[in-house]
Amino acid sequence: MSRKKLSRREFVAATALSSAALITAPYVRGAYAAGKLSMGFWDHWVPGANSASTELVNEWAAKEKVEVQLDYITSQGNKNIVTIAAEAQAKSGHDIFQMPTWWPQSNAELLEPVNDIMEPLIKLNGEVNGTVKYLGQADGKWLGVPASVGSQIKGPCSRIDLMKKYANIDVQEMYPAGSPPKADNWTLDTFLKAAEACHKAGFPFGIGLGETSDSVDTAGAIFQSFGAQLVDAKGNLTVKTDAVRTALDYYKKLLAFLPPDVAAWDDASNNKWLVAGKGAMIMNPPSAWAVAKRDAPQVAEQCWTHGFPAGPKGRFAPYLPFFWSIWSFSKNKEAAKSLLSFLSQPASIEKMVVASGGYDLPAYEKLTTLKVWEEQGPPKGTLYHYPNPYKHQTLSIAASPAPPKVAQQIYFQATLTKMCLRYYQGESMEKTLAWAEGECEGFMRS
């Protein structure tokens, strides 16, 4: 067998020819011609809810010929916010990250503005609520697209039977399925009386006063109902005001009717309280009801999700939105925007909301009356008023309207619940206010 030897000249010529052929070859559109895109989405705790997002992303990827990598990152142990911090430090990671509440603001300088997709989406889906604007916009720049996945209202979830029997309140009549609320008498005074009655009957309201989100959110809504702000929108300290004093006095009265261990409650405690049948009301999205449906059906069929009681300054409900944000270091921003636009189409949103069993809430006003909330049960219609379909309450977040970077500190240091607990445990009002003022001064550092 003879082997022809390749001379040096022949090798150079062959290399040059191959290089020229590669450079001048026509561009062939392959399966992933539009590049790659990676996403870090929040890992939903409703079983099967992630599959709707995966299907939608794959549908879009097949159409746009983009290679996608989808990671679901849990919020258990704050893994999602640790990942956000790591990616922000490394300036590398996913192209799109699903950020909870405060994180678009705290990473504003590292996020791609998405005004070009938000404006058409608002035209299509309707206006977004004030809390979405407060958390999602900085200097007129949209920092992310509000994600329906994971967004929630933490309103009251009441036991129909216990509220009727002990507090003489028919929550179904007050918030009838399919029609507007008749809740003019549902005020903080009524709420306090109901709390006292249920406490006396041995079924106290399960409202936490710990340092985790559920406790802080309820305190935030009650403070706002009294017009109480620790720091105003301009960044001025407003701790030592009558509104804050009134809110603290109210909380002191309320605390006497809550379970004695609420200072140690975390975000699971109220769910357990409801599912175990120990209380007449908790403040939570329908996840507790969904667990009850599985583990304690006799409790679930007595649950009704409805609006917050109104205070002197209005009716406020805690609302916690998620955002899909694009990192400024993303290498495929156009594809990212195209995907976010696709995920925010009404049909996509409805698919995700249905997959979550009605847990997820779209931020857009035209999408608060989807069929899924009418149909969920038992009892049928239990979630009808969950998405605030008649806009009879203001959706807000604790510590707002303080500048978001200050409000985030007030929120995570649980300043509101700590104030209530200090005052309840016997500290004087002025001492509690002085402590809170000192804390807020510290939060203002830049």
Next chain:
Amino acid sequence: MVDVAFQSSRTAAAQAGRRRVGLRNALRRKSMSAFLMTLPLILLIAILVIYPAIYSLHLATLNKAMTKFVGFGNFEFLFKRDTFWLVVKQSCIFAISAVIFKALIGFIVAHFVHNVPANKQRKWRGMLLVPWVIPPAMSTLAWLWLFDPSYSAFNYTLSFFGLGPIPWTGDAMWARFSVILVNVWYGAPFFMIMYLAALKSVPEQLYEAAAIDGANWWQRIWYVTLPMMRNIIAITTLFSLIVTFANFDIVRILTAGGPLDHTHIFATWAFRVGIEGSDIPLGASVSLFMVPILAIAAIFILRDITKRGNES
């Protein structure tokens, strides 16, 4: 010419030969091969320990937005915060009391195990090490259920004796007690195993001599066991002090720093401020504050060990 050419090639060959011999000699030298063998570990430590340490020092000198160098500005800010001093106080209470109890329990249990007949010791050692080998994040979850505010198994048991309910994680004093208890439960087996090893190395003749001199049980411990274990006790205490000061998982899972910040320690407060509050430079400063405290403890303990080493 020929001679010169020959000479030069011979010189080059000799040099190459010398180089080969030099390399062989270098590799033959024990210190060189030891260095090469530890090089991967040194590189790993440089990447995973030294770089993050320097990076956190850098972070601690930046402002909140991480756009400006502020020198010691973050530390100056911290020194004016009441919560920071509360955290310093609690970290000291947590670490010192947990280490004392771990050492005490470890010492007592090590003596019990040491006195168990040799053929049964392995079983006891294995069982007593269980708390230490379970990942603390997992075992603390079990403790969390035992301390649960509404459904505590401890309170349920106490109720049969007409006692409780005790607010294990809802009251400042009890919450501190709970986090220290779990840390002691987790860490005592480490002390036990170290002390057991030290006890086994104490020559039996010393006890025999002490017995002949009429020493009682307490005197044997005080004059024989303790002096022979001093170095192990010091090293174990230092090591445990460092680990306990830097603890995160137990407090985070059990109380998350509450109630009213009364169980926060450096690591949990650094996480609250840095990650949850998005103030990474301040979080880095909080965690770095541990360094001088631990450095002082390390200097005193190690100096004591060196002094004893020189004396002996």
